[in-house]
Amino acid sequence: MKPITRKQEIITVASRLFNEKGYKAVSMRDIATAMDIKAASLYNHIKSKQEILSEIILKVAEEFTVGMENVLAENSSAIKKVEKVIELHIDITVNHSEALAALNNDWMHLEEIDLRSFVKMREDYEENFRSIIKQGIESGEIKPYHPEVILFSILSTLRTLYLWYQKRGKLDVNVLKKDMVSVLIKGIV
Amino acid sequence: MKPITRKQEIITVASRLFNEKGYKAVSMRDIATAMDIKAASLYNHIKSKQEILSEIILKVAEEFTVGMENVLAENSSAIKKVEKVIELHIDITVNHSEALAALNNDWMHLEEIDLRSFVKMREDYEENFRSIIKQGIESGEIKPYHPEVILFSILSTLRTLYLWYQKRGKLDVNVLKKDMVSVLIKGIV
DNA sequence: AATTCTAACTAACAAGCGTTAGTTTTGTTA
DNA sequence: TAACAAAACTAACGCTTGTTAGTTAGAATT
Numbered sequence: 199m200k201p202i203t204r205k206q207e208i209i210t211v212a213s214r215l216f217n218e219k220g221y222k223a224v225s226m227r228d229i230a231t232a233m234d235i236k237a238a239s240l241y242n243h244i245k246s247k248q249e250i251l252s253e254i255i256l257k258v259a260e261e262f263t264v265g266m267e268n269v270l271a272e273n274s275s276a277i278k279k280v281e282k283v284i285e286l287h288i289d290i291t292v293n294h295s296e297a298l299a300a301l302n303n304d305w306m307h308l309e310e311i312d313l314r315s316f317v318k319m320r321e322d323y324e325e326n327f328r329s330i331i332k333q334g335i336e337s338g339e340i341k342p343y344h345p346e347v348i349l350f351s352i353l354s355t356l357r358t359l360y361l362w363y364q365k366r367g368k369l370d371v372n373v374l375k376k377d378m379v380s381v382l383i384k385g386i387v
Numbered sequence: 388m389k390p391i392t393r394k395q396e397i398i399t400v401a402s403r404l405f406n407e408k409g410y411k412a413v414s415m416r417d418i419a420t421a422m423d424i425k426a427a428s429l430y431n432h433i434k435s436k437q438e439i440l441s442e443i444i445l446k447v448a449e450e451f452t453v454g455m456e457n458v459l460a461e462n463s464s465a466i467k468k469v470e471k472v473i474e475l476h477i478d479i480t481v482n483h484s485e486a487l488a489a490l491n492n493d494w495m496h497l498e499e500i501d502l503r504s505f506v507k508m509r510e511d512y513e514e515n516f517r518s519i520i521k522q523g524i525e526s527g528e529i530k531p532y533h534p535e536v537i538l539f540s541i542l543s544t545l546r547t548l549y550l551w552y553q554k555r556g557k558l559d560v561n562v563l564k565k566d567m568v569s570v571l572i573k574g575i576v
Numbered sequence: 577a578a579t580t581c582t583a584a585c586t587a588a589c590a591a592g593c594g595t596t597a598g599t600t601t602t603g604t605t606a
Numbered sequence: 607t608a609a610c611a612a613a614a615c616t617a618a619c620g621c622t623t624g625t626t627a628g629t630t631a632g633a634a635t636t
Contacts, residue, residue, distance in 0.1 A: 204583075219495060222411035226624060238625080239584050247624065303492050306408060341573075346555070347566045354547040355540045362539050377536045384530075393613075415594060427595080428614050436594065578636080585630070593622070600615065606608085 205243040208233065212250045217296040217364075221251055221304035252312045255305055258297045259319045261290055266326050276334030280352070281379050283327060287356040288375050291363050298360040327353065352382050394432040397422065401439045406485040406553075410440055410493035441501045444494055447486045448508045450479055455515050465523030469541070470568050472516060476545040477564050480552050487549040516542065541571050 211232050215224040226247055230237040244250055265286040269279050291298060305316050328349050334340035340348070359378075400421050404413040415436055419426040433439055454475040458468050480487065494505050517538050523529035529537070548567075 220409060220411060220492070222409060223496065225622075227622085235583085236585065238586080238627095241625070242583055303409070307412065343570055344566055347570050350548075350551050351544045351567075351570050354551075355543040358543040358547060362543075366535070377533055381532055381536050381540050414592075416592085424613085425615065427597095427616080430595070431613055580633100580635070582633080583631090585628105587627090587629105589624105589626075591623080594620100596619075597617090598615100599617105600613105602613080603611090605610080 203243075208240060208243055209250055209253055213254050213296040213300065216251070216254070216304060217299040221300060221307050248309055251300060251304060252308055254297050254300045255308060255316060256312060258290060258294050258301050259316055261294075262286070262323055263319050265290070266323055269330075270326060275339055276330055276337060277339050277383065279330045280334070280383065283330070284352075284356065284379050284382060285375055287359060288371065288378060291359045292371050292374075295360045295363055298357075302357060302360075324349070324353070355382060392432075397429060397432055398439055398442055402443050402485040402489065405440070405443070405493060406488040410489060410496050437498055440489060440493060441497060443486050443489045444497060444505060445501060447479060447483050447490050448505055450483075451475070451512055452508050454479070455512055458519075459515060464528055465519055465526060466528050466572065468519045469523065469572060472519070473541075473545065473568050473571060474564055476548060477560065477567060480548045481560050481563075484549045484552055487546075491546060491549075513538070513542070544571060 208229065212224070212229050215228055215232060218224075226237040226240060229250075230240055233240075266283070269282045269286065272279060272282065274282075305313070305320075308316055328345060331340060331345045331348050335342050335345060355378075363374075397418065401413070401418050404417055404421060415426040415429060418439075419429055422429075455472070458471045458475065461468060461471065463471075494502070494509075497505055517534060520529060520534045520537050524531050524534060544567075552563075
């Protein structure tokens with residue numbers, strides 16, 4: 199099913215360390231020490247430190263992209279779509295909590311091609327979310343506040359969810375979904 | 388009024404660079420180059436790189452602390468207090484947009500004493516905000532959602548406001564206050 | 577039993593880091 | 607104009623960084 203390769207182990211350990219101190223503050227020797235090997239040994243499995251960062255960030259970014267595409271493909275109300283987006287964020291937060299720190303704070307350390315790819319995905323994601331909200335306002339499902347403020351408000355909350363999730367010790371997923379949907383949606387309908 | 392010392396210039400330039408790439412990714416030589424001098428010259432004005440970070444973060448953290456104390460001292464409803472907190476964040480965002488990046492992402496690179504001081508301030512701040520919300524729920528002003536979820540939702544939005552403020556090109560402060568208060572409050576009353 | 581593969585190792589590199597010491601330039605005041 | 611302080615400079619330090627080269631031990635395959 200999931201053959202835990204040595205490379206994947208490195209990426210997991212690195213995610214944990216990047217989550218704590220950030221990409222630039224973690225050295226290859228830090229990662230190696232955490233795995234009880236020497237820094238040079240890491241290079242039997244990965245090409246560079248950059249590759250680690252890139253795999254962490256782009257894998258999760260693609261999950262967001264695919265998730266958003268699924269939501270858009272649905273034939274349902276705007277509010278239902280917003281609910282689905284919220285659930286998407288919660289699922290990813292629960293499964294990749296530590297990768298989200300890198301995605302949020304270290305994306306600017308990606309190199310050219312990966313950087314462009316990431317920024318594009320993030321812009322598209324925001325634009326798609328924005329269109330859902332606008333659509334909801336037009337149909338009268340969502341209050342006619344400034345769409346940008348609604349987008350920003352919801353997205354800020356969802357993007358920093360991983361910080362709360364880590365602090366409050368692994369809340370139950372379904373309870374989390376129910377509460378988040380309530381608080382985030384009730385304010386705008 | 389405000390005698391722009393050379394030290395203050397350094398801190399301003401450093402804030403801008405930290406905002407772009409993070410504390411660890413910015414070298415003293417980067418800061419110096421941005422000021423058209425050599426790295427060693429910086430040390431005529433500051434003690435260490437750490438001091439720069441510490442001044443950036445703690446100065447703003449104290450503004451939050453003082454601001455929250457003023458709100459608590461008021462004799463007004465819970466909702467009014469929440470409004471004041473929102474306005475506090477907006478004012479600080481407008482005046483110290485770039486310092487907020489360091490405060491949000493680089494606080495863990497503070498050294499011992501400053502680190503403890505910062506963490507204490509942040510915990511107290513959250514606790515005070517939490518108590519305002521709880522008080523509002525008890526008095527019936529605020530809907531009886533889980534206070535932690537309300538706290539998290541509002542605080543996430545306010546804490547990442549600087550990112551949007553920078554992107555959307557310096558919005559008008561008063562418009563911002565009105566819209567933010569609407570969207571953030573209307574959902575919970 | 578011989579070979580190949582995997583994953584570790586040691587040793588070292590060139591570049592960059594924060595910082596210090598000592599010196600020179602610049603601008604203001606006596 | 608001489609003296610002084612402020613703020614720049616050059617040169618270097620010890621240390622850490624990401625990474626490479628070459629080697630070795632053990633396991634799997636032929």
